[in-house]
Amino acid sequence: MPTFAIQLAKEQFVFSAAHFITFNGNVCERLHGHNYRVAVEIGGALDENHYVHDFIAVRDALLAIVRTLDHHVLLPTTHPLIKVSADEREVTATFEERRWVFPLEDCVLLPVANTTAELLAKYIGEQLKTALGVKLAALEVRVDECDGQWGVCRW
Secondary structure (H helix, E strand, C coil): CCCEEEEECCCCCEEEEEECCEECCCEECCCEEEEEEEEEEEEECCCCCCCCCCHHHHHHHHHHHHHHHCCEEEEECCCCCEEEEECCCEEEEEECCEEEEEEHHHEEEECCCCCCHHHHHHHHHHHHHHHHCCCCCEEEEEEECCCCCEEEEEC
């Protein structure tokens, strides 16, 4: 029995963003940036049009999500040690003795525990599922942060 999927990995699914992550318990990277690339695969049965899903609808939804991340500082809001607070003008992030202050409009506060490529893929996938408004049989989102270093999330 054949299975079907569509894949989208277009040049326009890129975003440049700054972030920092923690690892090994209490090690925190310096603030730095990446030119991220995003690719998706949606699997499932063919519909009455013989589509798994409409390429154009997926393209437009994914492009809108990617644009919200482009040229921003990505900050995790559920990290146990990175505290993020915002007011009407600025965002403050702290980790132990370190402190960063950014203009509010330069930040995207993400409901993730760390801004790793894997959790960015999960966030983008959740946003995509919501934007498409239908139950997807299978979804894979890949986020490349450095020419061949992919974080992947599959449903």
